[in-house]
Amino acid sequence: MSDVTxxxxxxxxxxPEQPVSAHDxxxxxxxxxxxxxxxxxxxxxxxxxxVSFDIPKGEYIAIIGPSGSGKxxxxxxxxxxxxxxxxxxxxxxxxxxxxxxxxxxxxxxxEVGFVFQTFNLLARATALHNVELPxxxxxxxxxxxxxxxxxxxxxxxxxxxxxxxxxxxxGGQRQRVAIARALVNHPSILLADEPTGALDTHTSMEIMDxxxxxxxxxxxxxxxxxxxxxxxxxxxxxSIRDGLIEKDEKIR
Amino acid sequence: xxxxxxxxxxxxxMALATLRANKLRSFLTVFGVMIGVITVMLxxxxxxxxxxxxxxxxxxxxxxxxxxxxxxPGIHIGRLSREERMRKDLTYDDAVALTQxxxxxxxxxxLDIGNNFFGQKILVSSPGKTSAAVALQGTLPDFxxxxxxxxxxGRFFTQYENDxxxxxxxxxxxxxxxxxxxxxxxxxxMGIGGRQFRVVGVLEKxxxxxxxxxxxxxxxxxxxxxxxxxxxxxxxxxxYVQAVARKGMxxxxxxxxxxxxxxxxxxxxxxxxxxxxxxxxLFLSNxxxxxxxxxxxxxxxxxxxxxxxxxxxxNIMLVSVTERTREIGVRKAIGARRSDIMWQxxxxxxxxxxxxxxVGLSIGWLLTFLLRLLLPSYVPLWAPIGGFVxxxxxxxxxxxxxxxxxxxxxxxxxLRYE
Ligand SMILES: Nc1ncnc2c1ncn2[C@@H]1O[C@H](COP(=O)(O)OP(=O)(O)O)[C@@H](O)[C@H]1O
Ligand SMILES: [Mg+2]
Numbered sequence: 001m002s003d004v005t006x007x008x009x010x011x012x013x014x015x016p017e018q019p020v021s022a023h024d025x026x027x028x029x030x031x032x033x034x035x036x037x038x039x040x041x042x043x044x045x046x047x048x049x050x051v052s053f054d055i056p057k058g059e060y061i062a063i064i065g066p067s068g069s070g071k072x073x074x075x076x077x078x079x080x081x082x083x084x085x086x087x088x089x090x091x092x093x094x095x096x097x098x099x100x101x102x103x104x105x106x107x108x109x110x111e112v113g114f115v116f117q118t119f120n121l122l123a124r125a126t127a128l129h130n131v132e133l134p135x136x137x138x139x140x141x142x143x144x145x146x147x148x149x150x151x152x153x154x155x156x157x158x159x160x161x162x163x164x165x166x167x168x169x170x171g172g173q174r175q176r177v178a179i180a181r182a183l184v185n186h187p188s189i190l191l192a193d194e195p196t197g198a199l200d201t202h203t204s205m206e207i208m209d210x211x212x213x214x215x216x217x218x219x220x221x222x223x224x225x226x227x228x229x230x231x232x233x234x235x236x237x238x239s240i241r242d243g244l245i246e247k248d249e250k251i252r
Numbered sequence: 253x254x255x256x257x258x259x260x261x262x263x264x265x266m267a268l269a270t271l272r273a274n275k276l277r278s279f280l281t282v283f284g285v286m287i288g289v290i291t292v293m294l295x296x297x298x299x300x301x302x303x304x305x306x307x308x309x310x311x312x313x314x315x316x317x318x319x320x321x322x323x324x325p326g327i328h329i330g331r332l333s334r335e336e337r338m339r340k341d342l343t344y345d346d347a348v349a350l351t352q353x354x355x356x357x358x359x360x361x362x363l364d365i366g367n368n369f370f371g372q373k374i375l376v377s378s379p380g381k382t383s384a385a386v387a388l389q390g391t392l393p394d395f396x397x398x399x400x401x402x403x404x405x406g407r408f409f410t411q412y413e414n415d416x417x418x419x420x421x422x423x424x425x426x427x428x429x430x431x432x433x434x435x436x437x438x439x440x441x442m443g444i445g446g447r448q449f450r451v452v453g454v455l456e457k458x459x460x461x462x463x464x465x466x467x468x469x470x471x472x473x474x475x476x477x478x479x480x481x482x483x484x485x486x487x488x489x490x491x492y493v494q495a496v497a498r499k500g501m502x503x504x505x506x507x508x509x510x511x512x513x514x515x516x517x518x519x520x521x522x523x524x525x526x527x528x529x530x531x532x533x534l535f536l537s538n539x540x541x542x543x544x545x546x547x548x549x550x551x552x553x554x555x556x557x558x559x560x561x562x563x564x565x566x567n568i569m570l571v572s573v574t575e576r577t578r579e580i581g582v583r584k585a586i587g588a589r590r591s592d593i594m595w596q597x598x599x600x601x602x603x604x605x606x607x608x609x610x611v612g613l614s615i616g617w618l619l620t621f622l623l624r625l626l627l628p629s630y631v632p633l634w635a636p637i638g639g640f641v642x643x644x645x646x647x648x649x650x651x652x653x654x655x656x657x658x659x660x661x662x663x664x665x666x667l668r669y670e
Contacts (some may be wrong), residue, residue, distance in 0.1 A: 042648060076664050081667075082664055102591075103587070105587055105588065105589040105590075108585060108586065108587045109588075110587070111588065116582075116667070120581075120582040120585075133583070135585055136377070137583075137587040137592055226326065229550050
């Protein structure tokens with residue numbers, strides 16, 4: 001990963017009005033002065049106010065902050081589940097802020113792999129079928145789909161569980177199925193929102209070991225958490241508070 | 253990119269699981285669609301069966317035949333009007349007069365003598381059997397040329413035999429079998445109304461299309477010369493006439509017969525006919541207008557059934573969308589487009605109603621088998637195809653709103669939904 005030129009971490013945008021530099025074409029992710037505002041009746045809630053940062057390919061980043069600080073909002077924007085109220089978001093040199101619904105769906109399918117706190121697997125489907133799901137939406141034929149899904153399950157050491165349904169699997173195994181599902185399309189980023197939030201300490205460490213390994217294999221990983229020991233496994237930590245970046249530091 | 257990027261197998265499984273999970277609503281859904289499809293199957297098979305049978309039956313009398321009676325044509329429902337009952341009878345002379353018309357090939361009178369002058373059944377007997385349950389008709393030898401009845405053995409009686417009051421008879425195939433089981437009836441003696449008749453011919457068996465296995469009038473019949481029949485039932489004037497138009501001159505024949513009969517029966521100018529002409533074609537079109545009433549009833553019943561099914565499936569799908577909000581969120585997060593979600597729920601709804609349609613088709617199919625014991629019927633190909641297409645279509649139409657609701661859900665809110 002040494003070929004990536006790491007720019008100095010952007011300065012925390014304490015003053016949102018200050019002019020921001022153009023997006024970095026070399027970065028996988030480039031966010032410029034991102035705002036997210038919710039209308040609550042007559043009141044406006046700014047979940048994010050003017051966030052800017054760059055993430056090069058292959059990084060392992062933790063986004064940490066207290067509850068309500070805007071972590072999930074930021075993650076939903078990175079994962080293209082949502083679009084910013086203001087600002088520019090460049091993913092793989094494409095301006096996501098301007099995309100329509102179908103284009104966003106395509107980005108979520110091809111470029112992003114989501115891992116959720118509560119796994120979010122389809123209860124009635126087998127592990128294999130759950131992992132195949134993104135490939136279905138990617139329009140990939142069934143035999144190739146099977147092979148790719150089996151390969152992804154092998155990568156998370158679940159080759160012997162492919163016909164099991166979620167209720168026949170432990171929490172850690174379910175999260176590994178979810179990770180396989182996130183990875184199966186070979187996305188540009190793996191996005192995990194509190195991935196260990198529903199797991200015990202031991203299993204949490206196993207999942208974090210898996211993330212470390214996946215990072216070692218070249219994946220770009222962003223983990224959202226409020227736990228410091230989870231954040232410390234990453235190589236760079238972005239701390240946010242009240243919708244602003246408070247700190248952005250490389251720790252490894 | 254393919255239009256439907258959905259996993260049909262998965263959607264089918266989901267649909268069946270939904271069906272199992274919501275038993276009562278599923279039952280209503282399936283039941284309504286089922287009733288609709290069964291109705292289509294049954295009524296269409298009745299209509300096409302009866303229609304074909306009636307058509308064949310009528311054609312067997314000859315498509316050029318015109319049946320003339322003193323009553324109005326058409327299918328009578330209820331009592332005849334007083335005026336109709338008071339009309340004077342057609343006569344032998346009327347029948348003979350019609351033969352002179354240029355568009356008429358032949359014309360023969362019939363005298364029905366099932367009952368004698370005192371209203372008693374006329375007895376028919378052979379050395380081994382006596383029965384009153386045989387139709388007896390007097391006619392002329394020209395009848396053979398109409399082609400309605402074909403002589404299989406022996407011959408038809410002749411004009412000479414008619415003119416000389418000879419007691420000869422031509423018998424239908426069942427009469428031949430019933431009264432003379434051990435050999436040919438031709439040349440045998442038969443008692444009819446107390447007189448001795450000689451059998452000169454046996455008719456070919458006429459096929460019965462409409463009520464197979466019912467009582468067999470068409471073959472259980474004896475024809476005797478017209479003059480002889482009149483002797484068996486003196487004073488009988490219950491005459492009807494069968495005329496046959498020359499080839500391709502049906503319309504002319506109808507006009508000429510009408511004009512001549514109006515003159516002979518002294519119908520004043522401007523007054524309606526006091527007799528009726530019936531042709532196979534006319535009868536069929538009358539009959540078909542009755543059938544189309546039945547068809548409308550079918551459409552109504554089956555639409556009500558399909559509507560009930562449609563509302564059921566809409567209900568069930570709305571519940572399903574709410575219950576699976578989170579799943580919809582997940583699907584969107586991993587790349588499902590709105591159209592993908594839309595198709596998923598549409599396929600699910602169509603599976604539900606399509607399932608109901610298939611159940612209806614199977615039950616309907618079994619019922620048409622039972623029906624065949626009572627009525628001539630067959631299932632026209634369009635009925636199962638149309639029934640199935642309609643049931644799937646109902647799912648697609650009534651699934652539209654729930655599917656649209658699902659497709660429109662916000663992914664983030666759906667993912668947060670408990
Ligand atoms: N859909 C929404 N409508 C209104 N306010 C929202 C909505 N989503 C998030 N917020 C607000 O935005 C802020 C950030 O929320 P969130 O990103 O979920 O924080 P975190 O994930 O760090 O706990 C909170 O104050 C929250 O109440
Ligand atoms: Mg959160």
